[in-house]
Amino acid sequence: MRIVFEKRQSVSRRIRVLVPVVSMVFALIFGAFLFLFSGVNPLVAYAAMARGAFGDIHAVAETMVKAIPLMLTGLGVSIAFRMLFWNIGAEGQLAMGGLVATGVALYASEVLPPWSVLPAVILLGMVAGALWAAVPAALRAYLQVNETITTLMMNYIAILLVSHVYHGPWRDPDGYGFPGTARFPEVAWLPRLYDRAHMGLVFAIIAAAILWFLVQRTKWGFELRITGENPKAARYIGIRIPRLILVTMLVSGALCGLAGACEVTGVMRRLQQGLTVDYGYTAIIVAWMGQLNPWGVLLVAFLLAGLLVGGDQIQMAMGLPAAMGLVMQGALLFPMLGGALFAEYRLRIVRGSAEEAVLPQESLAEESKC
Amino acid sequence: MSEQRSGEPILRMVGITKRFPGVLANDHVDLELYQGEVLALLGENGAGKSTLMNVLNGLYRPDEGAIIVKGQPVDIQSPRDAYNLGIGMVHQNFMLVETMTVAENVVLGLQNLPFQPELRGVKRRLEALGERYGLRVDPDAYIWQLSVGEQQRVEILKLLYRDVDVLILDEPTAVLTPQEVDDLVDVLRQVVREGKAAIFITHKLREVMMFADRVTVLRDGRNVATRSTSETSSDELARLMVGREVLFRVDKTACEPGTPVLEVQGLRALNDKGLPALRGVSLTVRAGEIVGIAGVAGNGQRELAEVITGLREATAGEVMVNGRRITNCPPLRAIEAGVGHIPEDRVEMGLVGGMSVAENLALKAYRSSDLSLGPVLSPDSMRSFARDLIEGFDIVTPSTETQVKFLSGGNLQKTILARELTACEGLLVAVHPTRGLDVGATETVRRQLLEERDRGTAVLLISEDLDELLEVSDRIAVMYEGQIVGTMPVDEADIESIGLMMAGEQLGKEGNVR
Numbered sequence: 066m067r068i069v070f071e072k073r074q075s076v077s078r079r080i081r082v083l084v085p086v087v088s089m090v091f092a093l094i095f096g097a098f099l100f101l102f103s104g105v106n107p108l109v110a111y112a113a114m115a116r117g118a119f120g121d122i123h124a125v126a127e128t129m130v131k132a133i134p135l136m137l138t139g140l141g142v143s144i145a146f147r148m149l150f151w152n153i154g155a156e157g158q159l160a161m162g163g164l165v166a167t168g169v170a171l172y173a174s175e176v177l178p179p180w181s182v183l184p185a186v187i188l189l190g191m192v193a194g195a196l197w198a199a200v201p202a203a204l205r206a207y208l209q210v211n212e213t214i215t216t217l218m219m220n221y222i223a224i225l226l227v228s229h230v231y232h233g234p235w236r237d238p239d240g241y242g243f244p245g246t247a248r249f250p251e252v253a254w255l256p257r258l259y260d261r262a263h264m265g266l267v268f269a270i271i272a273a274a275i276l277w278f279l280v281q282r283t284k285w286g287f288e289l290r291i292t293g294e295n296p297k298a299a300r301y302i303g304i305r306i307p308r309l310i311l312v313t314m315l316v317s318g319a320l321c322g323l324a325g326a327c328e329v330t331g332v333m334r335r336l337q338q339g340l341t342v343d344y345g346y347t348a349i350i351v352a353w354m355g356q357l358n359p360w361g362v363l364l365v366a367f368l369l370a371g372l373l374v375g376g377d378q379i380q381m382a383m384g385l386p387a388a389m390g391l392v393m394q395g396a397l398l399f400p401m402l403g404g405a406l407f408a409e410y411r412l413r414i415v416r417g418s419a420e421e422a423v424l425p426q427e428s429l430a431e432e433s434k435c
Numbered sequence: 436m437s438e439q440r441s442g443e444p445i446l447r448m449v450g451i452t453k454r455f456p457g458v459l460a461n462d463h464v465d466l467e468l469y470q471g472e473v474l475a476l477l478g479e480n481g482a483g484k485s486t487l488m489n490v491l492n493g494l495y496r497p498d499e500g501a502i503i504v505k506g507q508p509v510d511i512q513s514p515r516d517a518y519n520l521g522i523g524m525v526h527q528n529f530m531l532v533e534t535m536t537v538a539e540n541v542v543l544g545l546q547n548l549p550f551q552p553e554l555r556g557v558k559r560r561l562e563a564l565g566e567r568y569g570l571r572v573d574p575d576a577y578i579w580q581l582s583v584g585e586q587q588r589v590e591i592l593k594l595l596y597r598d599v600d601v602l603i604l605d606e607p608t609a610v611l612t613p614q615e616v617d618d619l620v621d622v623l624r625q626v627v628r629e630g631k632a633a634i635f636i637t638h639k640l641r642e643v644m645m646f647a648d649r650v651t652v653l654r655d656g657r658n659v660a661t662r663s664t665s666e667t668s669s670d671e672l673a674r675l676m677v678g679r680e681v682l683f684r685v686d687k688t689a690c691e692p693g694t695p696v697l698e699v700q701g702l703r704a705l706n707d708k709g710l711p712a713l714r715g716v717s718l719t720v721r722a723g724e725i726v727g728i729a730g731v732a733g734n735g736q737r738e739l740a741e742v743i744t745g746l747r748e749a750t751a752g753e754v755m756v757n758g759r760r761i762t763n764c765p766p767l768r769a770i771e772a773g774v775g776h777i778p779e780d781r782v783e784m785g786l787v788g789g790m791s792v793a794e795n796l797a798l799k800a801y802r803s804s805d806l807s808l809g810p811v812l813s814p815d816s817m818r819s820f821a822r823d824l825i826e827g828f829d830i831v832t833p834s835t836e837t838q839v840k841f842l843s844g845g846n847l848q849k850t851i852l853a854r855e856l857t858a859c860e861g862l863l864v865a866v867h868p869t870r871g872l873d874v875g876a877t878e879t880v881r882r883q884l885l886e887e888r889d890r891g892t893a894v895l896l897i898s899e900d901l902d903e904l905l906e907v908s909d910r911i912a913v914m915y916e917g918q919i920v921g922t923m924p925v926d927e928a929d930i931e932s933i934g935l936m937m938a939g940e941q942l943g944k945e946g947n948v949r
Contacts, residue, residue: 283810287794287801295787301746301778302798303767 084404085354085365092396099392103385110379114390117378118371126260130332132370133262134159134324134344136269139351139362140276141194141320146352147280148293148313154201154216155321156345157223158194162322163329164227166190167246167336170253170329171235182252187326194322195315197223202314206307224341231336245337255331263331265324269366272320273359280359289313321345350398369394443506444469445632446491446522446601451500453486460486462656463500468601468632473623475647475664476636477676479731479899483656484636485527488603492524493517523594524603529586531578537561537589538574541596557596564595568625569618583708584615591622602626604635608642620646638676638731640669640938652676673934677901687885690909693722696861696893697743702752704738712738714917715752718895720862725884725894727908727925729901731937735917736897737779740866743895744776745769757861770799775859777851779866779897785851788840792832793821795839795850799858828853829879845876852880856887863887866897881907901930915939 097107118128138155145152169186177185201215230246237247257263280286288309292299299306324344329336351369355361376390446468453461460483468474478484489495491502493511501508504520511517514524531540538557542548558574565571570588578586587607594602602623608616623633623646635646643650644664651661652675660675697720706712712735720726730736741747743754745766754762756772769776778784786795797817800806806816821835830849832842839850848868855863865884869877884907888894898904904911905925912922913936921936 282812282814284801284807284812285810287812290790291787291798294789295783297780297784298787298798300766301744301776301784303745303765303770305765305767 080404080407081356084401084407085356088354088397088400088404089368091400092393095396096389096393099389100385105383105385110383110385110389113379113382114372114375117382118375123260124374126258126262128367128370128374129262129266130260130370131373132367133265133269133331134328135347135351135366135370136363137265137272137324137327138321138345138348139355139366140269140272140359141317141324142345142348143352143355143357143359143362144276144280144289144320145313145317146293147357148289148309149296150202150205150310150313150317151213152198152201152216152314152317153213153349154198154219154318154345155324155348156341156343157216157220158197158318158321159325159328159345160220160223160227160341161197162190162194162325163336163340164223164230164325165193165322166326166329167230167235167249170249171246174250174253179252182250183255183330186253186330187255187323190326190329191319191322194325195319198314198318198321199311202311206310220345227336227340228338231338235336237335243337246335248335249330253330254334255327257331261332263327265327265331268323268327269363272323273363276359285309285312321348347394350394350401354397354401445505447503448487448491449501449503451487451490451497451502453483453490453495453497459656461490461497464653464656464658466651466658467661468634470600470630470632471627472648473627473633473635473646475643475650476634476653477638477640477643477650477672478653479638479676482653482676484653485605486656487653488524488605488634488636491517491522492603518597518599521598521600522603523597523599523601525587525590525594525605525607527605529590531586531589533577533579535578536574537572537576537578537581537592540578540589541574541593545597560596561592564592568595568622570595570622583710584611584618587611587615587619588622595626600631602631602633604633606636606638608637608639616642638938640672640676640935640940643672644669669935669938669940670931673938674931676938677930677934687907688889690724690888692724692909693891695719696722696757697895698753698755699739699743700753700755702739702742702754703750704742704747705750706735706738712917713742713749713752716914716917716919717752718912718919720893720895722861722893723888723891724910725888725896725908727904727911728895728897728914729904729911729933729937730899730914732899734914734937736914737866738917739914740776740779740864740895740897743769743864744774770858773860773862775855775863777848777855777863777865777868779870781847781851782840786839786847789838791836792825792830792839792842792850793817793835796821796824796854799854824853824857828883845879848876848880852883856883859892861893863892863894864897865894867899868896869898869900869903877903901933904933905930913937 093111100107100110117124119125138159141158142152142155166186166189169189170182173185174182197219201212201219204210204215205212232244235246237243237245239247255263255265258266280289288299288304291302292304292306292309296306325340328340333339347369351362351366355365372390372393376387379385379389380387444467448464448466451461451464464483464487466487476484476487486495490497491511493513493516496512502511503509504522509520511520517523532543535543538554538561541561542552542554542557561574570592572581572585572588572592578589581589591602607619611619627633637643647664649661649663650667650672652659652672654676697718699716699718702713702716703711704713716735716739718726728736728739738747742749745761745764745768749762752762753760756769756774759772761769761772782788787798794817797806797820800820801812806813806820818835824830825832825835828849830853831846839847842850868884869880881903884894884896896904896908905928908925910922910924911928911933912919913933914920915936916939
């Protein structure tokens with residue numbers, strides 16, 4: 066007797082939806098044990114987290130502040146993941162977007178007509194993110210350099226460059242030595258919707274709608290989906306894959322750059338420590354949990370942001386480490402990745418010879434070989 | 436060397452039967468191997484040669500039958516059992532760890548290996564073995580540094596190091612240069628001279644005559660004959676291997692070839708391993724004509740199709756389609772020049788399994804203005820386009836939105852056919868279009884090819900099925916080792932001479948049979 070994986074007759078949509086939900090439950094149960102070990106009643110802790118993240122409109126606004134960069138970077142990496150391009154570089158693209166947006170806001174505000182300052186800040190931030198992403202994209206498209214490594218390495222360059230800039234050349238001369246640039250002039254402030262929650266939310270919703278349309282309804286999206294599903298077939302039907310990689314990564318990087326530009330103009334209104342707080346890495350979880358679907362990404366980003374804010378809350382209110390939120394984020398990913406398997410496979414218990422159960426795949430290999 | 440054969444065989448396989456779902460790979464196959472001989476296992480692709488040897492090597496369990504080694508019935512459950520019985524196999528794809536040295540690879544998998552293997556003794560023994568059998572390889576070299584021929588030597592050394600009595604080699608010459616083939620012959624001679632025995636799998640007649648003392652011929656999973664090479668001829672072996680003397684032909688109208696559509700001149704290209712696969716192929720296919728390419732797999736047919744469709748780079752030569760030069764242009768240029776392509780690998784390359792039937796049917800037409808408005812696709816026109824093709828080509832599918840991977844094999848191929856016949860303008864390259872299909876689907880596909888020809892399309896048909904080539908083609912060209920060794924009109928072709936040419940026998944000077 067043996068347990069084997071068996072391919073399903075059709076992909077189960079029910080399980081697709083169920084997996085993120087069940088994963089969330091798993092993570093909560095896992096977290097409950099951690100709270101128990103810390104000597105805290107998990108129910109009390111979860112109640113505090115929920116109150117902190119979603120308890121009133123101020124809490125929701127604060128959660129939204131964290132959700133916006135997760136939404137934008139999540140959308141950015143999901144579009145790259147669609148064609149199996151592993152963009153781990155959202156963090157760096159976000160940093161470069163923030164950096165260039167800061168440069169424009171600080172040094173071009175007096176030159177440009179006031180109405181054009183904010184659009185210029187945002188757009189050039191997006192361009193910066195796009196160009197930062199274009200480097201590994203071009204390396205992969207034309208020289209087959211592994212993008213996982215290049216995008217990751219470029220993060221360090223971007224993050225340290227940003228840090229250098231606000232510690233050194235762009236440091237606010239009137240800042241009493243505090244590391245950070247001067248505050249942006251008011252024309253470069255991104256309007257806020259409520260408390261600190263800013264216009265970035267609107268951008269994220271518009272971006273999700275545009276992405277959905279692009280992927281589902283355009284030739285570009287069609288090519289993107291084909292390439293992601295079957296790169297061999299993509300080549301065979303004449304898709305120019307290098308160009309597709311470049312264009313897709315420009316879009317991906319632009320969204321991450323937009324996230325950075327929104328952070329500096331909407332939240333901090335200066336460049337300082339706290340721009341790069343791993344949104345770009347969490348974005349990877351967001352993209353997978355959202356099943357690369359734009360609306361799913363928005364929803365998951367909001368929930369994960371709640372976990373982060375809730376973690377901060379229990380630190381303040383109960384003296385527990387804020388890292389609890391991060392731990393649970395990690396705990397989410399494992400059942401997510403494992404569970405994805407069950408959408409296409411199911412477990413079956415086989416009696417008798419185990420050989421029969423594995424035969425179908427073997428026989429395919431055999432037919433093509435002998 | 437057959438006279439050395441002494442009474443009792445060292446290995447017998449009796450009534451071996453192996454079934455896979457839907458396929459009877461081995462049907463009561465018998466095989467005997469004597470000490471001191473080289474036995475060739477000859478057969479076409481799919482005849483069941485590799486399956487039989489994988490049974491012997493413990494990778495598959497037979498459904499019926501017995502294996503008797505040195506007079507004792509044995510149960511071989513794994514390659515390790517096979518080793519313990521003195522049986523070892525060199526697979527077609529080598530089982531070596533690229534980043535380790537020759538000596539490390541040889542000891543890998545040995546039992547009772549100390550925690551830190553003492554490699555000096557291993558190296559000494561390897562050098563001694565290399566000396567004895569003419570298998571010289573530097574024991575300290577890393578596998579990735581070695582040529583394919585040298586890697587094969589390492590595989591053989593691995594077996595000799597383990598002191599096996601029976602060496603199985605699966606198509607050992609497929610990856611070798613002629614010089615390396617000669618070396619391999621010498622090695623095998625030396626091995627069997629010392630009382631070991633070897634089985635090698637092949638589909639090349641020339642090699643049988645060159646290497647082997649005896650030959651066992653498999654066809655459709657059954658063994659049809661065993662002969663001493665001294666008492667047989669290439670002709671007889673070809674007939675046994677192909678096994679057909681009577682041909683069935685369908686009525687087809689006489690072909691009326693028009694202007695040349697595909698012109699290939701002096702084409703050269705490398706295969707995936709970087710070895711020459713096309714060595715100066717020239718070929719013309721005219722409008723309204725089907726040219727069939729016969730040949731045993733691996734003689735350059737796949738590469739020829741890939742170069743014409745832009746998927747593989749040519750190292751020399753020209754490809755012209757409808758008068759446009761498309762050599763080394765990206766696949767899109769070939770498509771735009773009017774090339775349709777039914778790929779060999781229909782699931783891996785021809786379709787996108789997770790996308791719908793409608794989307795798969797539109798994989799090429801989506802660029803046209805019928806299915807899109809500027810950059811935006813029109814799902815409605817895609818659906819009605821799909822409905823037309825599903826009806827026209829009789830594709831059985833629950834709906835246009837069904838994921839294509841849930842269709843049956845025949846319907847998958849009809850989906851590809853529908854798409855490619857609609858997309859192609861002038862030239863269709865069809866590679867093994869009926870392989871694995873049932874009789875009904877096969878007939879449909881062949882009929883469609885003929886209809887397409889009558890519509891004035893030039894068709895290049897690559898197939899290993901000689902019946903199919905004889906039934907459908909107007910001219911047949913035979914490929915062997917990257918060259919076209921003969922071309923003939925179909926009514927002058929007979930299966931025996933095609934079979935001989937497929938196996939590398941040169942007939943006549945201009946490649947003409949008669």
